[in-house]
Amino acid sequence: MTTDTHEADWAEAMLRVREARDTAAFEAIFRHYAPRVKAFLMKSGAEPGLAEECMQDVMATVWTKAGLYDPSRASLATWIFTIARNRRIDAIRRARRPEPDELYWGPEGEPDQADVLALQEESARLGRAMEQLPEAQRDLIERAYFGDRSHSEIAAETGLPLGTIKSRIRLALDRLRHEMKMKR
Amino acid sequence: MTDTIRHHLPDDILAAYSTGSLSEAFSLVVATHVSLCDECRATLESIDAVGGAVLEGCEAEPVAAESFEATMHRITGQAAATMDRPIQAAGLFPSALRSYVGGDVDAVRWRSVGMGVRQAILRTEPGASVRLLCIPPGAAMPNHTHRGREMTIVLQGAFRDEGGRFCRGDVEVADDHVRHAPVADAGEPCICLAATEAPLRFRDLLPRLAQPFFRI
Numbered sequence: 001m002t003t004d005t006h007e008a009d010w011a012e013a014m015l016r017v018r019e020a021r022d023t024a025a026f027e028a029i030f031r032h033y034a035p036r037v038k039a040f041l042m043k044s045g046a047e048p049g050l051a052e053e054c055m056q057d058v059m060a061t062v063w064t065k066a067g068l069y070d071p072s073r074a075s076l077a078t079w080i081f082t083i084a085r086n087r088r089i090d091a092i093r094r095a096r097r098p099e100p101d102e103l104y105w106g107p108e109g110e111p112d113q114a115d116v117l118a119l120q121e122e123s124a125r126l127g128r129a130m131e132q133l134p135e136a137q138r139d140l141i142e143r144a145y146f147g148d149r150s151h152s153e154i155a156a157e158t159g160l161p162l163g164t165i166k167s168r169i170r171l172a173l174d175r176l177r178h179e180m181k182m183k184r
Numbered sequence: 185m186t187d188t189i190r191h192h193l194p195d196d197i198l199a200a201y202s203t204g205s206l207s208e209a210f211s212l213v214v215a216t217h218v219s220l221c222d223e224c225r226a227t228l229e230s231i232d233a234v235g236g237a238v239l240e241g242c243e244a245e246p247v248a249a250e251s252f253e254a255t256m257h258r259i260t261g262q263a264a265a266t267m268d269r270p271i272q273a274a275g276l277f278p279s280a281l282r283s284y285v286g287g288d289v290d291a292v293r294w295r296s297v298g299m300g301v302r303q304a305i306l307r308t309e310p311g312a313s314v315r316l317l318c319i320p321p322g323a324a325m326p327n328h329t330h331r332g333r334e335m336t337i338v339l340q341g342a343f344r345d346e347g348g349r350f351c352r353g354d355v356e357v358a359d360d361h362v363r364h365a366p367v368a369d370a371g372e373p374c375i376c377l378a379a380t381e382a383p384l385r386f387r388d389l390l391p392r393l394a395q396p397f398f399r400i
Contacts, residue, residue: 099279126234162231
């Protein structure tokens with residue numbers, strides 16, 4: 001598995017969970033992401049016990065909300081991050097998290113395969129750009145995402161190439177909106 | 185609808201929302217705007233992608249021995265209904281706002297604050313103020329200044345102030361030094377959601393401070 005196909009392969013595994021309730025695919029996702037979600041929650045200030053508890057919740061949500069995962073808009077890591085972040089706000093900050101309306105491809109809808117691949121490649125590129133950042137800068141970004149509120153502004157100016165990934169997502173949203181309109 | 189939006193959210197607010205550090209009050213405005221604006225949704229989701237890269241880069245923390253089995257157990261314990269996809273909200277309010285109001289615009293418990301203006305305070309975590317405002321066509325919003333940032337999003341009708349014209353989905357972010365006097369457009373009443381973040385003490389002072397302006 002090369003680095004470039006990595007993201008696309010996880011997205012593929014997630015689609016098997018969504019379409020076929022494939023337990024083996026889910027277990028592979030679990031083995032890779034559960035330890036990372038737990039680490040993310042602990043770095044955000046959760047005790048190991050609470051982190052394990054919340055992580056299991058997050059991974060269960062990955063299964064139950066599989067129908068909402070859109071591989072033309074997010075890598076699997078990004079989608080799981082949003083679930084983990086919301087769980088953290090709920091558990092650690094004990095605050096409500098207002099969320100935007102969900103957009104999804106209806107039961108028969110599917111994003112274009114080329115769009116999916118392009119987005120997944122873009123995500124892989126972003127991951128590599130992250131790795132190449134000077135350590136101090138990467139550290140600031142990570143702290144912002146671990147919920148260190150004093151670093152929240154940093155994330156706005158990451159110096160990471162977000163323009164291309166944004167235009168990919170924008171395109172996917174346009175197609176999704178079009179699809180939703182056709183069904184109405 | 186989403187292409188008609190002219191006034192968007194600044195990147196720093198979207199970034200604070202993405203990292204989870206934005207207050208509940210402002211998060212409600214962000215969730216409402218993003219529900220109506222695909223441009224900001226795309227920006228937000230691209231910032232979320234940085235969070236994805238951070239998660240991917242986290243050094244794996246050992247999970248409990250029976251962790252996978254326990255998770256599968258949780259899943260089987262959950263009702264099959266959670267598999268259903270959500271129903272797209274039709275109406276004036278996106279679903280996030282509905283959950284605070286307890287329904288769409290017809291469920292709002294308005295209170296008159298004088299000059300034909302009505303408002304409804306929404307309950308969020310302490311230290312912030314969130315309210316829905318309904319301003320009659322052509323009327324001026326009560327002139328006010330505020331401490332800290334104020335975010336206002338239009339849900340129905342439109343208003344104008346020094347910042348321009350604001351229609352459904354448009355959001356205005358004003359800092360505390362801004363003294364604005366918005367006027368609702370002719371036509372239908374202007375309904376907007378306004379959130380102010382302020383130090384905790386502001387909350388205690390609010391009824392008194394608001395009195396001259398809102399006549400509560």
